[in-house]
Amino acid sequence: MxxxxxxxxxxxxxxxxxxxxxxxxxxxxxxxxxxxxxxxxxxxxxxxxxxxxxxxxxxxxxxxxxxxxxxxxxxxxxxxxxxxxxxxxxxxxxxxxxxxxxxxxxxxxxxxxxxxxxxxxxxxxxxxxxxxxxxSPGAAALADLPYEDLEGYQTGxxxxxxxxxxxxxxxxxxxxxxxxxRGAFHLVWIAVHPDLGRFQAMAGTDRAGLLEGELDADQRAAFAERIRERGGDPDAYLWLPVHPFQWDEVVAPLFASEIALGRLVRLGHSRDRYRPFQSIRTLMNLDRPDRLNVKVPLMIRNTLVWRGLSGTQTGCAPHTSTWLRDLAGRDAFFSETGVAMLAERASATVPHPVFDQMPQAPYRFHELLGTIWREPIHHHLAPGERARTMACLLLEGADGRALVTELVERSGLGAEEWLRRFLGALFPPVLHYLYRYGASFTPHGENVVLVFDADEAPVRIALKDFGSDVELLPFDLPEYAEIPDHVRAVLHRWKPEELAHSVLSAICAGHLRFLADIVQRQLGVPGDRLWELAREQVLAYQERFPELAERFAWFDLLAPKVGRVALNREQLMGGGFHERAERDAEFDVMHGLVDNPLAAPEAGR
Missing domain, CATH: 3.30.310.280 (TATA-Binding Protein)
Incomplete structure (x- = not known):
């Protein structure tokens, strides 16, 4: 419990x-x-x-x-x-x-x-x-934890x-x-007047159906009565959950006028209990894990940004999810990889009536209220499968033993074969979105969910976070035609060498460079061998799709040297970017070049 x-x-x-x-x-x-x-x-x-x-x-x-x-x-x-x-x-x-x-x-x-x-x-x-x-428990105990509980031991x-x-x-x-x-808390549900908020959803999801899935019938009836008591129409008002911290710190004081006028109605607490993922503002349902995850804004600053929800990006979430899911659904290679896309099925955006008229206000005042509803991994697991975020592979237990060491031992596979299967699950779908469709997201340790078979061998991945992290090339590809014009116009556009960092930085520098040290110390697999296995995945993909040779050159994942993303420089030397009117839409701060371990050894000579 x-x-x-x-x-x-x-x-x-x-x-x-x-x-x-x-x-x-x-x-x-x-x-x-x-x-x-x-x-x-x-x-x-x-x-x-x-x-x-x-x-x-x-x-x-x-x-x-x-x-x-x-x-x-x-x-x-x-x-x-x-x-x-x-x-x-x-x-x-x-x-x-x-x-x-x-x-x-x-x-x-x-x-x-x-x-x-x-x-x-x-x-x-x-x-x-x-x-x-x-x-922190030992590695064996970490390996036994359910998906929801393991999140409470990740290190950031x-x-x-x-x-x-x-x-x-x-x-x-x-x-x-x-x-x-590792606690649990209840969300605050509110309803807002239809001219205050906007609802967006994938095909097959509507407001009524979403609420039926998220709230029990008697609670929906009680909430509807509270809206009527304030003079509103329950079917017209937009219902959404709010983090209790955000209600107390932001919504109650800053939306006080709307509350007084009955245009924002506090409905009550969720019956279900929630717990945060590592991202803090994304929450899982502990009592009904099959219900949707919710991503909600928080007026806190963590790592590089204030953790609100951009109205523009939140509004895009169901549309980018539709595009990415449709691609996966009809592309035979995606079916072959078994990748699951944790779609952001719906979103609600509620601009502040006053701050929305102040374009020069710091961006956190434009990201106060909204919700993204995301599919949980449980919707995509076959019998006998279990899930953990990729970040867990960097965990070491209180006994000094790495979780990945425990998983390899339980699988009965040799360490190198286990790592080959892990990389074989990870790289192909990410490479296919990048090379074939010119799309990247941020597949770092928390945004990649590993799916394991009953023997603890990795078999495939799920990907998430398509509201704020989908990026395209600066020029339109034919593959972009299905993205609605209003969405395509606001998505970040990065040069090919920048888009390549969805692999080079998010996966390689952001995860594999730490994992390489762990597997060398604990599994006896030299770090260089892990990079060789990763390179094999890139080469195998390129051999499979020779018609994409021009795009392989665009992104050049095997270049001898690549730019170093310097997130701590950005964090420590940001020069007041936390107070800007817009989030920094520029690419991450870069500092110098590093040898690329994905390149063939002779390429760096």
Whole structure:
């Protein structure tokens, strides 16, 4: 049974008041931080005495020393237990991320206001990591967890070290609404006047049918009566769920006029309990897992952006889902891969009546209220299959054993064969959308769901998040003709070499460069061999579809060197982009080139 909010709060307090847990979490976060800053060349470690030994000189004569393994894409994997800090007072173990960032302020080039923001984010991330450290079970127990429960042990975006800052959450909010709290809460349902909101849906989904699937009949009747009591028509009003944090912090105070006038009606709480995925604003139904996942806005800032819902992108979600699903449904190669597209079946957008007339207001004020209803993975599993997000392959249990190690052992397959099957499930559908249809999304660890057979061998994938992350080429392809004009006009358009980063950065730099280190340490498969297996998938696809040779050249996934996406530089040096009127629609910040491990070895010579 899910933990109550009170239990989660007590567990959080225990985790963050235990000194040993706090230091262990801090060492891991500091190691992650130094590794990613070195990867993005924000700091430049120098070789130290001994194998894999490195030193890093920072401000004021302070130096950090550690051991680290190097890997594909120029990555750094720092051993947390090896970290030391040396000053004129001597050497001591290093475990404090905030001390490091203040030590390295001038070295990194952080202005004072940015440093304060980084420290705030680091403290919140450290606290969340301490909760995870205190509660983490061993690998075997992780492998036994259902899909919904495993989400509560994920460690966040692997490329961004301040990945749980959640500006706007109080300590109580963090103990109630975060994935690592592993709690449960009820959503607030509201109804809005028809001229306030807009509903969009895929064919076969309408408002009445959606509500029948999401709410029991007696609750629908009770909610309808509340709308009538406020003088509204239940069939005309748009019903949607709201996160309880968002109701309290945003909707109740900022839509107070609409509430007073009966144009926005609070209907009551959901009967079902919900829990967040790692993305926090996307929620799963714990009591009825077959009911739709919901994605709702939150007035919090986490990683790079405020976590609202763009009205434009939310409005596109059912249309892009329709296009991607239709392609998968009629293309024989997609059928061969078994890919499932977790369609965003419907969405609701509710602009704020006043802020909507203020185009220069920071973008978070334009993303206050709305919902996306997404199919859950449970709709797509055959008997005997089970699902986990791809991110879980980077988890290591409290016993030091990686979850992927446990899964390989249970499968009865050799490690290399298991990895070949994993990559064979992952690459073909993503490559086909990119090469054949000129479409990319962001298939990072949380947006790819791995489907395993009864023996724990990966057999196929499901893909999700088509509201905000579908991108097209800057010129129209014939394959784009089925996308409605109003949708095609607002989707992001990126150059081919940028679109290629849906594979190069989201999958390779964002996931495989971390997995390569784990499989080398725990499965005895050299990191270079994992990259060879990945390259085999790209080459096999290209051999299968020689007629797409021109497009292979456009995207050039096998180039000897590729651009390095530098998400932490963007986060730390953003220059006020959080306050802009529009989300940053430009491509991610890039910094220099790295050797591409997908390229043939001789290609980089």
């Amino acid at each position: 899910p933990e109550t909010a009170q239990t989660a709060h007590e567990d959080a307090s225990t985790a963050t008041t235990d000194a040993d847990t706090w230091r262990r979490a801090g060492r891991r976060l500091l190691a992650h931080m130094i590794g990613e800053m070195a990867y993005e060349e924000m700091v430049l470690p120098r070789p130290g005495p001994g194998d894999d030994a490195w030193t890093l000189a920072v401000d004021g004569g302070v130096a950090y020393a550690f051991t680290a393994r190097r890997g594909g894409f120029g990555s750094w994997h720092v051993d947390p237990g090896s970290l030391t800090r040396t000053t004129d007072r001597g050497r001591e173990p290093a475990w404090d991320p905030t001390l490091f960032v203040t030590d390295a302020q001038k070295t990194v080039g952080l202005p004072g206001d940015s440093l304060a923001e980084v420290v705030r984010d680091l403290m919140a991330t450290h606290a969340a990591d301490a909760r995870l450290t205190a509660a 975006h692997p490329c961004i070290f301040v990945n749980k800052g959640r500006l706007g959450f109080s300590a109580a909010d963090a103990a109630r609404y975060t994935p690592e709290a």
